Amino acid sequence: MIVREKPGILSIFFVVSASGGSILPRIFPQLFLVIALSALIVLAHRDFPTLVPVVSSAPFALIGIALSIFLGFRNNACYDRWWEARKLWGALLIAGRTLGRQTLILEGRGDGRGAALRARIVGFAIAFVYALRLHLRPGDGEGRVLERLDEADRRLYRASRNPPDFVLRRIVAELAAARGEGLLSDIEFTMIEATIEAMASVQGSCERIRSTPLPFAYTLLLHRTAYVFCFMLPFGFADQLGWLAPLAAGMVAYTFFGLDILGDELEEPFGDLPNDLPIAAIADTIAINLREALGETDLPPLPQPVKGVLM
Structure with missing residues (x-):
């Protein structure tokens, strides 16, 4: 997730890196193709108007409005998935802290057995958080789970088809x-x-969010329509705008392709792109809170953004 201050009115035009919040690096090939094609169409129309004719711009205005509404609906659906996932991990943070407080009742019971049991339960909770992170976003970090398990549990964890659920069963x-x-x-x-x-x-x-993407036909229709519209746009404005047509087509392509790519990122909130959720950072935060609940003092600092990105 990108964490940075809002750029000023001057610097906003010079943010081009993905970590800075720009989607330009991901759409630059398509954008360059649209601008180059637009320039070729304008040049060909000026030299060979009968071979490269232009059409009325009115249909493009109507199609553009419809496409904008369609993009808006899809991006809203993708953002709903992203925001629901963020609320879920917020609820997990609350549940983890609650568990740390609830298990305090075990302290002092059973001649030390209660305190040992509390340490095991909280340790399993830390293991669950890291196991869930790996379950949703595979990668490094299994050692943080295994260090909370004994040898027998490690074997069962590795053999489980659903490792986070195994940890919950152990709790x-x-x-x-x-x-x-x-x-x-x-x-x-x-x-x-x-x-x-x-x-x-x-x-x-x-798991429901991860395994249930938006209907592919819905996404495919939007991709095709956006590409066809941007590639055909210069034919409607070569006469009216002349050499400004490539610039106008590039601006439209930047908006449509950018919204399309942004929707793709938000649709998969557990991915590893800059706009995805910082579930690794949230997992670290929960683990630190639970370790502090156990009375540990040698704790690492809370996660901080790296070059404006918190993952």
């Missing part, structure tokens, strides 16, 4: 054992188990 198993030993009452068990259920709900909802 509930620890809670059930604690209830059987009398370390937790039925009410206390139900209270903590409800927090674990909230964490499982976050996982299931994130």
